[in-house]
Amino acid sequence: MDNRQSYLELRDLSVGYAQADVLHGISMRVEEGEIIALLGANGAGKTTALTAISGLLRPRAGGIFFAGRSLHATPSHKIVEMGITHAPEGRRVFGSLSVMDNLKLGAFTLKDGKQKKKLLDWVCELFPRLRERGEQLAGTLSGGEQQMLSIGRALMSDPKILLLDEPSLGLAPMLVAAIFKSIREINDRGVTVILVEQNARAALKIADRGYVLEVGKMVLEDKAEVLLANTQVQAAYLGGAKVT
Amino acid sequence: MEELLHQLSNGLALGGIYALIALGYTMVYGILRLINFAHGDLFTLGAYLGLTLLTSFGLAGHIQAGFATALVLIFSMGLVALVGLALERVAYRPLRGSDRLCAVVSALGASIFFQNAMMLFYGARSLVYPPGILPDASIHIFGAELPLARFLMFAFSVLLMCLLYWFIHKTRLGAAIRAVAIDPNTARLMGINVDSVISLIFFIGPALGGAAGVMVGLYYGQITYDMGFGFGLKAFTAAILGGIGNIPGAMLGGILLGLIETISSAYLSIAWKDAVAFAVLILILVFRPTGLLGERVADKI
Ligand SMILES: Nc1ncnc2c1ncn2[C@@H]1O[C@H](COP(=O)(O)OP(=O)(O)OP(=O)(O)O)[C@@H](O)[C@H]1O
Ligand SMILES: [Mg+2]
Numbered sequence: 001m002d003n004r005q006s007y008l009e010l011r012d013l014s015v016g017y018a019q020a021d022v023l024h025g026i027s028m029r030v031e032e033g034e035i036i037a038l039l040g041a042n043g044a045g046k047t048t049a050l051t052a053i054s055g056l057l058r059p060r061a062g063g064i065f066f067a068g069r070s071l072h073a074t075p076s077h078k079i080v081e082m083g084i085t086h087a088p089e090g091r092r093v094f095g096s097l098s099v100m101d102n103l104k105l106g107a108f109t110l111k112d113g114k115q116k117k118k119l120l121d122w123v124c125e126l127f128p129r130l131r132e133r134g135e136q137l138a139g140t141l142s143g144g145e146q147q148m149l150s151i152g153r154a155l156m157s158d159p160k161i162l163l164l165d166e167p168s169l170g171l172a173p174m175l176v177a178a179i180f181k182s183i184r185e186i187n188d189r190g191v192t193v194i195l196v197e198q199n200a201r202a203a204l205k206i207a208d209r210g211y212v213l214e215v216g217k218m219v220l221e222d223k224a225e226v227l228l229a230n231t232q233v234q235a236a237y238l239g240g241a242k243v244t
Numbered sequence: 245m246e247e248l249l250h251q252l253s254n255g256l257a258l259g260g261i262y263a264l265i266a267l268g269y270t271m272v273y274g275i276l277r278l279i280n281f282a283h284g285d286l287f288t289l290g291a292y293l294g295l296t297l298l299t300s301f302g303l304a305g306h307i308q309a310g311f312a313t314a315l316v317l318i319f320s321m322g323l324v325a326l327v328g329l330a331l332e333r334v335a336y337r338p339l340r341g342s343d344r345l346c347a348v349v350s351a352l353g354a355s356i357f358f359q360n361a362m363m364l365f366y367g368a369r370s371l372v373y374p375p376g377i378l379p380d381a382s383i384h385i386f387g388a389e390l391p392l393a394r395f396l397m398f399a400f401s402v403l404l405m406c407l408l409y410w411f412i413h414k415t416r417l418g419a420a421i422r423a424v425a426i427d428p429n430t431a432r433l434m435g436i437n438v439d440s441v442i443s444l445i446f447f448i449g450p451a452l453g454g455a456a457g458v459m460v461g462l463y464y465g466q467i468t469y470d471m472g473f474g475f476g477l478k479a480f481t482a483a484i485l486g487g488i489g490n491i492p493g494a495m496l497g498g499i500l501l502g503l504i505e506t507i508s509s510a511y512l513s514i515a516w517k518d519a520v521a522f523a524v525l526i527l528i529l530v531f532r533p534t535g536l537l538g539e540r541v542a543d544k545i
Contacts, residue, residue: 056429080435092430094423105423108416109435157435 012062040213083160095139106156200237259502260401265479268449274489284476285358290457328450487538
């Protein structure tokens, strides 16, 4: 067995809700600077895995390790301070607050005003819409704009690892392309990304490696291009279509 | 006209007090969806602690009365806030995540505990604040001679409310409070320590309630160990009137209720004042179930 420590590691992780386990001993390794695609059908447990990493759910067995430290008893707000930030499924912007207030809340853990300013400039460069809409209430943004805000807000914490849960969900194809392009740019800035996606093809195209979850078990793990070419994956997640 | 001005100024003084207490109910509700039934008793505690500080240290005799009163107010607020923090730790935090009803029972238990403790410690008979702390000057408006104290009361409650509003809307911690009120789990993902925010709420609310307690002592003179029930019920009504969970709503509801109460007791009958207050509440809830300002569900705070 490989005992080398990865940047982020899920080790035989079991997580569940009140009645039953949803994840049954999954393992995953993420290296610094990677984009990891986490794929799986509806209900496979992708969101649950991200929620466990960000500390909103506690492992029932196994563990999560970040930079060699166990996150076993680390509360979510400390996990954000350590550098893991989660842009949750469904965007979850604070609808009754302005776009700027949402972004400021993203930087809640930061003290340094200069750093915050720099991050804000970067986020607004990445998503110019957010600056234009700064004073608007987040709830009045379009779906795509809310998604940008959700990602931008997460970036405001200056994360080392960004967890993205279905950023392309419900967006028009053009916006989907724009979001994936932004994810590449974010990664180019040195942010490690774990990307949960229904849109497996697009995700694998920008990812370094991918993992496939099936009803709470990790069934496949490989380089992104290998997964893209894998007939099993093609049949299940790429609509059986040939990779172009 | 003169009578009306009297009732209006009286109503503002009383309404400011209701508003301060109502803020405590509404903030806790906004964050935890919990009615802190012990809040009225924290208000009473403020009145007693204020009295103790005023008399046992003889502050009023030594330093300038205005300064002494301000000190007593601040200390009472701080002490009640600490008791509020402890209350949350002991009575509510262990029950978080369990059935809503458990917290309600715990709140009622805490209320009974506080009332009995105050009765044991201070006695069952009412106590009297030393007179003459508030200035007994009057001001003349449209020919009416109105006690200055009423306006001081109202001005002080408005000052506290402005401070609260500034804190909630202009500071980093205020933003955290708003975020937790809207969506606690997403607030966690921003790196906000939700437990600390809840503690903060149980610090600010009781501090405002404690201030109201001292103000009632100063203004009405008499305090009893169980007065938190009546004032608490009214303030709670005010919070619902304005839209429970909504901070400006609590301010508006409190002031309105104070005005309704004094005006109806003057023009109808003292015996009817509570009935009128509750009738107004029922009417408003029939036509606006969310209260006056409670329309934007996500914008509670
Ligand atoms: N809060 C919850 N309480 C109980 N069960 C839950 C909860 N959230 C999710 N589940 C269950 O856990 C399983 C995995 O859900 P999860 O949301 O992690 O799946 P997912 O892979 O993200 O699916 P999707 O693609 O639909 O987002 C599902 O069977 C779901 O019903
Ligand atoms: Mg999901």
